[in-house]
Amino acid sequence: MGVIRTEELLLNVGPQHPSTHGVFRIIVKLDGEIITEATPVMGYLHRGTEKLAESLNYTQIIPYTDRMDYVSAMTNNYVLVHAVEKMMGLRVPERAEFLRLIVMELQRIASHLVWWGTYLLDIGALSPFLYAFNDRERILQLFNELCGARLTYNYMRVGGVKWDAPEGWIDKVKAFVKSMYGKLDDYHALVSGNEIFLSRIKGVGAYDAETAIAYGLSGANLRSTGVKWDLRKNEPYSLYDRFEFDVPVGRNGDCYDRYVVRMEEIRQSLRILEQALEQFPPEGETMGKVPRVIRPPAGEIYVRIESPRGEIGCYIVSTGKAEPYRLKFRRPSFVNLQILPKLLVGESMTNLVTILGGIDIVLGEVDC
């Protein structure tokens, strides 16, 4: 009997696939179920945000940022208005800055909850997804009360925020923060110790700190390797230098560490929220003194902040007109995704889902 001839299987995963979290496509070469080569294909959701921005004035660009990372629209809003404010040297009223910080931290929790739920769904557990979305719903409800939108908020403006907090809103956030601590403990009890879950993610998709830095990773993807780098601490923006919080880091850089880091970040965000809500100024302006037409002086600027997914940056080149000459977003999802082909070689199809989910991408941001 001759030797059985075997050949590699070329498998197209996506752009319609339950675990690519949107329209991401990856072409994998399979030897049995082991991946020998992986080629990501992206761009299915490209909308030309940066090019469109060149013919829009700065206020008009804000809704476009909502649609980049649609799971974390508040931080996207902030990076743009923050860049413009820095360019023009505007002062933002304290109450507005507090509101911004509160919504950004709420958004971070909401974003991590989406990640947690969908990640567990990828791994095959159905229920956590619904628990996570239940809590996220409460955050969206709070946002809805604040600015009338659940997903694409268009909340921040250059120089402040569009809407002041309605009466009783701060108390509702306080109540949410209080109950979220308990929920978080529940989630740890439900999932974090599960033997099957741990065996699925421990040691999977590991890389070291040098690799992470070489690939430009940021956020939990970087911190899972033990690098203590959080822009809220290292380059404080907004009011983050006023609050006490820790930057959780991992050690092995595997999916488990990324899980632990993200879950702990929820707790740290709750801590920040607790302090911010305590110090929230009872009254004040929510909009600073801003010229009617926003014309940043000629020049360029790059600002970066910590989004739930990592370092989101905004680069503006201005010629002194009402529209930017060039606008560029550094999207953490896009950069973090670059390590994927390297991580996938030698892994099984199952681990593809685990590793891709662990990176935490949002396709709206990858393909901006």
Added chain:
Amino acid sequence: MQRFWDDPVSWEAAGRYALVALALLAVVIVFVTYAIYFERKVIGWMQFRQGPNRTGPLGLLQTVADVAKLLVKEDTIPAKADKALFVLAPALAFIPSFTVLAVIPYGLNLPFADLNVGFLYYVALSGVTTIAIVIAGWASNNKYALLGGMRSAAQMISYEVPLVLSVVGVAMLTESLNLRDIVLRQEGYFWHWNVFPQIIGFAVFVVAAVSELNRTPFDLPEAESELVAGYHVEYSGFRFAFFMLAEYVYIYAIACLTTILFLGGWNAPFPQLDFIPGLVWFAFKFALIVFSLFWIRATLPRLRVDQLMGLAWKALLPLALANILLTALGIEWLG
């Protein structure tokens, strides 16, 4: 004891058999319909959801509507599929699922076929479904289906071994593979049920059975997040319904089998409670197992392929073998 299959061959007897078989078919179909409803409701409640509640009172007609929809759906066969095998696979999957029901005794006088090798018959026929799944995966000419089919073959063959070995202990205690005799041996108080002397066997059996059912945490052949739908990704309409039907009929069968082998079948937990009909006890234990299966699905994540194999060969198989040894020693020393 007069049993209906001892009757002389006649048209009347043949008619009676057909009627009884139809009655069983009706019971199973109703079970499947409402097991799906029940599963969706139970998991819905566990997930802060309502579950189906729109079609009919309390959503009771949801599954009926779903089946009606599947019936009228277009029956597509992919252009490059192996047509003959593609058509054969769903039938091959669901026929054995019904035939295994023949040996299940629901009460002392309610077995349909009193086979001496009842358990072996079950295992042998249910193995055919594995072949159907592999055929479905292959014939679809779809890479995801193929991966699902291959996984299924590896998984179901691996888990059949501990499944059978875990029951050897029960067979040794009973000195029979006849399912009716196995139940009769468990008469008396509930500590006479096999689940207590055979606790290791029971544990191995339950894990292997969940795996045989392709249910969470062993639902790898149709792992949605990886393989989209696995082996039945190309199936639509009623061919797809056949696979789902087979899956739920196996839930029915496995729940019956667990009740019979380990939970004393139709026996009451205390002889004092014998005035309640055996069928009620049987249904109660059966429902408990079905509920547990749904409960597990709402709770656990999925295993990885290599871990699945490791669990079967490195954990379940040695445990099942140890159980046989312990049972043998127990019989030798304790009588």
